[in-house]
Each structure stands twice: as structure tokens, then as C-alpha cells.
Amino acid sequence: MANAASGIVVDDECKLKFMELKSKRTHRYIVYKIDDKVNKIVVEKLGGPDESYDQFTASLPEKDWRYAIYDYDFVTKDNCQKSKIFFVAWSPNVSRVRTRMLYASSKDRFKREMDVTYEIQATDATEIEIGNIKDRAY
Template sequence: MANASSGVAVSDDCKLKFQELQRKKAFRFIVFKIDDKVQHITVEKCGGPDATYEEFAAALPENDCRYGVYDFDFTAEDGEINCQKSKIFFIAWSPSISRVRSKMIYASSKDKFKRELSGIHYELQATDPTEMDLEVIKERAK
């Protein structure tokens, strides 16, 4: 179904891949793009379960917008016990040098798309790599 504010629909593959990331840990990250020709959000790239955060960041183009989902694993200290935890981050990547039209379409489609992906823990809006640095992710996940 198309997004009322932008006219962009979400492909079923986006939801299926997200569920595989969330439930089966099949992926570490997913990068989504809006296909202008068919007005659909599609899966552009998936990183395997052993992919690094650096690989995720490198999968985002420096001059165009994307949505990204990253499954961040970390160890939390709970008293004297260390617990393995996982938090899913939704990153709206909108570099300042991208086209204005692209920024507008991604911004107007973001909320509906994010609702389609049930289970997001945190959201980041980034216009340059420093706003989504791994240290930012670690700090938010605490």
C-alpha cells in the first residue's frame, strides 16, 4: 500500500528481510532504497550475520539518501552479571549533498516505513557519518 504523504509503497521483501534479521539473525544490517521508477521501497543490500558496522556504514552512499537497519549486539552489565543484548537501530541517512527531491521523498516516507518494521528500538537521523558513528550507537544502546 502506498504511503499517503509520499505515494511510496513498501515491498513485501522489505518486511520479510527485516523479520529474518530480527527473528533469525540472518543479517546484521539491511539497506533500503526508494526506487523512483516504481515508487517502492526495496531492499538494496543485506549484510550477513558476521558483517561489521563499518561495512554497514560503507553500504550507505555518500551522496544519496537511504534507510538502514542495524542489529547492534553488545554486553550489558547487570550487577555482577554480563548479559548479551541486541538492539535494532533504524537509521534515516540523508546526506547534506543529496538532491533536495530525494531528501523530501525519504523524509515524507520515513514514519510509515518505520511502522512497517515492527521491533525497532532506536532511530537515528544522520546527515553525515559522524552523526551515526559506532560510538553514537553504543551510547544510545546503553
């Protein structure tokens, strides 16, 4: 079903890859982009389970918006292994106005379909430093 505000549809592969990340842990992260030629949100890149957070942030384009999902593993103060899945709305200020409008109007629908609780909105690299993820995870 298309997003009423933007006309953008979430491709079925987006949900499939998210479920693989969530249940099978076959991916560390997923980067999504809007393909405006077909009016769909599609998978742009899959990060392997052993990829680092730096590899994830390096996969986000410097001047273009993206949505991403990141599976953050950590150990609690009680020495318990935990994982939290973050939705990252990557929105550099230097992107084109049309791109900003398209991503902004599609974000809520995409987030609902992926069913993620934790969100990070970032306009530059300092806002997606690993410390911000750590702070939100605890």
C-alpha cells in the same frame, strides 16, 4: 498500501528480510532505498551476520539518502548478551532536493511498518559512528 504523502509503497521483501534479521538473525543489517521508477521502497543490500559496523557504514552512499536497519549486539555491565535493532535514517545534506522530500515524506510510514523503537538520524559519517549506537543502546 501507499504512503499518502509520497505515494511510495513498502515492498513485501523489505518486511520479510527485516523479520529474518529480527527472528533468525540471518542478517546484521539491511539497507533500503526508494526505487522511484516503481514507487517502492526496496532492499538494496543485505549484510551477513558476521559483517562489521564499518562494513555497514561503508554501504551507505556518500551523497544519497537511505533507510537502514542495524542489529547491534553488546554486553551489559552485568555481563548479559543483548541486542537492539536500530533504524538509521541516512540523510546527507548534499543529496538532491527531490530525493530529500521523497525520503522525508516516506520515513514515518516505513518505520511503523518495520516496527523499530530505536532511531538514529544521520546527515554525515560522524553521526553514525559506533559510539552513537553504543550510547543509545545502554
